[in-house]
Amino acid sequence: MDSLKKRIMYVNRRAPYGTVYALEALDVVLAGAVFEQEVSVVFLDDGVYQLRRGQNPAVLNMKDFSKTFGALPDFDVMYLYVDEESLVQRGMTARDLIEVPREDDTDAVTLISSTDLSSLMDQQDVVLQF
Amino acid sequence: MLHTVNKSSSEKSTLVSCLRLAADDADILLIEDAVYAAMTGTQTESIIQSALARYQIYVLEPDLECRGLDKSRLISGVKAVGYDGFVELSVKNSAVHSWL
Numbered sequence: 001m002d003s004l005k006k007r008i009m010y011v012n013r014r015a016p017y018g019t020v021y022a023l024e025a026l027d028v029v030l031a032g033a034v035f036e037q038e039v040s041v042v043f044l045d046d047g048v049y050q051l052r053r054g055q056n057p058a059v060l061n062m063k064d065f066s067k068t069f070g071a072l073p074d075f076d077v078m079y080l081y082v083d084e085e086s087l088v089q090r091g092m093t094a095r096d097l098i099e100v101p102r103e104d105d106t107d108a109v110t111l112i113s114s115t116d117l118s119s120l121m122d123q124q125d126v127v128l129q130f
Numbered sequence: 131m132l133h134t135v136n137k138s139s140s141e142k143s144t145l146v147s148c149l150r151l152a153a154d155d156a157d158i159l160l161i162e163d164a165v166y167a168a169m170t171g172t173q174t175e176s177i178i179q180s181a182l183a184r185y186q187i188y189v190l191e192p193d194l195e196c197r198g199l200d201k202s203r204l205i206s207g208v209k210a211v212g213y214d215g216f217v218e219l220s221v222k223n224s225a226v227h228s229w230l
Contacts, residue, residue, distance in 0.1 A: 044147060045147055119153065124131075124225060130230070
């Protein structure tokens with residue numbers, strides 16, 4: 001692997017709209033994506049609400065940035081990992097989440113177990129949390 | 131990896147999530163409002179106690195002092211470090227994950 005390439009993980013732990021963290025995090029991911037690093041995005045705790053299907057922030061005159069997640073595969077961000085335990089704690093399943101199709105039509109939104117997320121996190125060069 | 135946690139565990143789920151996901155050889159450093167969790171007698175004491183079997187857990191001493199918390203009442207096994215210790219932990223580990 002190219003030694004200049006770093007493994008960067010962005011961890012989203014906050015619900016959208018109530019604070020600006022979720023929107024800002026997505027901007028950071030998009031800006032960072034142009035540097036062609038090995039990027040993964042994780043949705044943990046209340047962060048899983050960011051990917052909830054059916055958001056309609058137009059009623060509050062806010063931007064529906066959940067649509068922007070759809071652009072991430074075009075920036076080579078191929079994995080949006082959703083912590084399965086956080087979903088269960090919030091009474092949600094994979095069916096409550098938006099789909100983010102990759103070029104080959106597979107879904108970038110991927111459920112991940114605590115064990116797998118723990119080891120994936122441990123392999124990162126950089127972890128940035130929002 | 132060094133994991134730093136800065137939120138009180140009686141207000142936020144941050145510490146619990148960190149302890150669920152940190153890999154076995156991780157160092158955990160409690161700073162700012164997270165230092166309350168290092169004290170005996172809180173409702174999260176048992177969480178810290180069981181985590182001590184998997185991790186080294188540190189607490190930042192100036193943040194204890196600032197809040198009037200007495201080092202002698204730390205949960206046994208939690209190590210108090212100063213800013214120099216914080217720097218050492220950051221250098222020793224390949225990466226730092228700041229839980230917010």
